[in-house]
Amino acid sequence: MPSPKRSSPKLPLPRLLEAGSQALCLESLLADLPLHEFQVESHHTGMELAQIFEQHPSLPGVVLLEHGCFLGMISRQRLLEFLIRPRGTALFLPSALSVLYSYARTEHLMLTASTPILTAAQMALRRPPEQQSEPVVVQVDPQTYRLLDIHDLNIAYWQIRGVETQVRYERTQTQMIQTEKMASLGRLVDGVAHEILDPVGFIWGNLTHLSTYTTQIMQLLAAYEQHFPEVPPEITDLQDEIELDYLRNDLPQTIGSIRAGADRLKNLVTSLQNFCHIDDVYPKPANIHDCLDSILLLLKSRLSGIQIVRNYGHLPPVSCFAGQLNQVFMNILTNAINALLNQAVQQEVASELRKRQSSIVGPEEQLKPQITITTQVRSAPADSPDPIASRWVTIQIADNGPGIPAAKYQQILDSFSVENRADKETSLAVSYQIITAKHGGRFYLRSQPETIMASSVAPACSINHGTEFEIWLPLV
CATH class of the missing domain: 3.30.565.10 (Histidine kinase-like ATPase, C-terminal domain)
Structure with a gap:
């Protein structure tokens, strides 16, 4: 009595691994998108695969394995293209998927799950026109391969581009506001500096006259002392009270200190004006020093x-x-x-x-x-x-x-x-x-x-x- 023919095991049911709840961003990866998990051995027939495609309309394709190793991928579109050919159903439906793959074999885009979505979308767009609608094979690990529908990839790509455009728009708006604030602050500081320079100019301009007047008064006092050596007691007491000798030495130094302070303030305000300078449309010669x-x-x-x-x-x-x-x-x-x-x-x-750890600390050489x-x-x-x-x-x-x-x-x-x-x-x-x-x-x-x-x-x-x-x- 002949032994009964052994039937091949049924195909595994495909699974759709949904994406996480986290919103897409510029750094999002392919692992963050919905991926289809459907790996079958190549000895299964085309009829079995067609029934799975009929039961799962959103399934983009199938990953073929040969004794557990990756062989290739057949998309839903490629299967339909060969079935509508003359005698296609009679030839490919009862045959093993390896036979169909030998006819329908094309180069497929395989990427790792850690590939950024923006990079994957750009690589998918660079494929030949006849492969534009083919799903992308995503390798999760050396033994696991999943499929990404090209439509899901394109939608995610344009969502990220929209987010990027919005971020750039907001950043541009912020930069424009910040630039306007800095320009307004520069004009304000320039106005304050100008108001400071006016009284500094008064001080600086009058210091020359003050120095001249002081020198002339000192010369006059010296002339009085030379022609009138005998000074009344009241004047002698007043000289002692105001410390005339000290005043003669200190007054020029005081005027010099006022001059140095006015000069320092003028240089500081000028530097502040230069720093807040609003550039013209065209560059102009400047002293770098x-x-x-x-x-x-x-x-x-x-x-x-x-x-x-x-x-x-x-x-x-x-x-x-x-x-x-x-x-x-x-x-x-x-x-x-x-x-x-x-x-x-x-x-x-x-x-x-070091001082706490050792009671004897030698001289330390430190760079100034x-x-x-x-x-x-x-x-x-x-x-x-x-x-x-x-x-x-x-x-x-x-x-x-x-x-x-x-x-x-x-x-x-x-x-x-x-x-x-x-x-x-x-x-x-x-x-x-x-x-x-x-x-x-x-x-x-x-x-x-x-x-x-x-x-x-x-x-x-x-x-x-x-x-x-x-x-x-x-x-x-």
Whole structure:
């Protein structure tokens, strides 16, 4: 008696793994989208697959396995295309899926579940026209493959694009409001500075006359003493009471102190006006040294204990937007001051700990906080194969602080890139954009223990410690 024919096991039922409740964002992955789980062995027939497709209209395709290993994918559309061919139903429905796959085999897009949705959508759009509607194979692990309907991917892509557009719009609005606030604040500060300069001008203008009058009075007193050596007792008592000898010596010094104070106040207000300067549409020539000195004067209250070394070269006027360039200098110098102040605090704490742990503490050699500013005229940088100018002005601002940690270094480089600048708009990123985009210059960053650069190719420079910013501005 012949043995009964063994029937193949039934196909597993497909499952739709719903996406999480978390809203889509720019960093969302394919794992966050609804995925179809339907893997079958290739020995099953086309009839079985057609029945599954009929029972599940939203199923985009099937993942074929050969002895548990990934073989390929057949989409619902490809199956229908072959069934409507002449004698297609008689040929493919009773046959194994491996036979159908040998005819319907096409290149499929396979991505991992950790692929960003934006990247996956762009790759799907680059497929040939005949594959535009094919589902995407998503590999969850080496043995698990799922299918993503191309319509779900497109919907998620446009949702994320809508969110990105809204975020950019809100950020642009915020930047416009902030820019207007800064412009209003600049105009307000400029008006206050102008009002301060008026009385300072009165003081400064009258000091010359006051000094002249004082000298003439002193000459008159000397003439009286010479022609009238005998002074009445009442005048002698008055001279002793007002300390005439001390007054003669101190009055010129007092006038000199008033002059120095008025001069300092005038320079401070002028620096404040320069910093709040609203740039014109076109760049204008400016004195770089005056810009640097004005920023250092504004930061003088924070420079206590920090030595400033100026290695200024002979620079011609540089065509630039002075207000924006002052903002760059302010950002860099503030960054250097913060690093030096943090280092001073850490050294003080470490010193206290050593004093507590040991009763005998030897003399400790500590570097004095220092910021060095070097300016010079140089030839075109090495990373400019077609430079816009043959001569460039370089401004190097270096400190002897602790340097930039590796993690923060990567964050700074990310903020310099065009893709991440809007998301990570730091003061250094804004400075980088002002120098490179607004002025056509170069912006380099170096730090120890590793040499850090904002470009893959940069002029050679060796520093022993700390951080160095280098700005290149073309002389056009």
